[in-house]
Amino acid sequence: MPYTLLLGGARSGKSSLSVRLASEASAPVVVLATAEARDDEMADRIRAHRETRPMSWETVESPLGLDAALATIRDDACVILDCLTLWVSNALEAGADEDAIDDEARAVATSLARRTASSIVVTNEVGLGIVPMNQLARRYRDVLGRVNVSFADRATRSYLVVAGRTLPLQEASLP
Numbered sequence: 001m002p003y004t005l006l007l008g009g010a011r012s013g014k015s016s017l018s019v020r021l022a023s024e025a026s027a028p029v030v031v032l033a034t035a036e037a038r039d040d041e042m043a044d045r046i047r048a049h050r051e052t053r054p055m056s057w058e059t060v061e062s063p064l065g066l067d068a069a070l071a072t073i074r075d076d077a078c079v080i081l082d083c084l085t086l087w088v089s090n091a092l093e094a095g096a097d098e099d100a101i102d103d104e105a106r107a108v109a110t111s112l113a114r115r116t117a118s119s120i121v122v123t124n125e126v127g128l129g130i131v132p133m134n135q136l137a138r139r140y141r142d143v144l145g146r147v148n149v150s151f152a153d154r155a156t157r158s159y160l161v162v163a164g165r166t167l168p169l170q171e172a173s174l175p
Contacts, residue, residue: 003112003119005151007169008161010124017161018080018120019052025078027117029057032070032079034087036063049082063090066108075116081108084123084151088144092136098143105147109154121151125160 004021006014022029031053037043050059058077062069066087073079084105091101112119127145132138152158158169 002156003115003121003154005121005123005148005155005158006161006166007123007125007148007152007158009128012161013164014122014124014161015049015082016052016164017159017166018082018122021118021120022057022078022080023054025118027076027078028074029054029078029080030073031057031059032066032073032081033059033061034063034066034081034083034090036061036086036090063087064094064096067104067111070108070111078117079112079115079119080122081112081119082122084121084147085126085144088147089140092140092143098139101143102146102150105150109151112151113154113156121155123148123151 006017008014033046033049035042035046035049037046060069060073063086066081070079070081088101091104109121112121124144125148126141132141152169159166160169161167
């Protein structure tokens with residue numbers, strides 16, 4: 001089944017597109033959510049995301065341990081993983097080793113590619129701007145970049161989402 005990666009900036013329309021794509025699936029939908037409501041503003045964002053989804057959709061909250069959480073979801077359910085950006089942030093904050101994050105990313109991406117139902121993964125592109133001034137921010141950018149590559153490598157299709165519009169991404173052609 002198709003496994004779609006949606007990559008873009010904050011508020012670019014990635015999550016809305018993931019909901020539209022999953023609504024087209026002829027399967028139950030499970031949202032694998034990585035966000036945590038650590039303050040009122042984030043709680044409001046989470047609530048707004050939930051309000052855009054049908055009530056019949058299940059939500060599995062997993063700020064860490066994506067591989068284990070994915071293993072609990074039935075194979076015939078469409079999965080929306082939203083989002084890798086927060087998962088990487090959560091993992092780094094929890095003290096995870098970069099190699100462990102990379103390994104789990106590859107395992108989850110491979111599991112999604114093997115599912116019988118479709119999967120949609122949401123992530124941010126954070127490497128297009130200036131080089132961050134501090135070591136943690138540079139480390140975060142680099143780890144998320146590698147994680148995004150792992151997911152793109154295993155995706156059936158990948159899209160860059162900008163201002164609610166999509167650009168299909170394809171593997172680089174070497175001369």
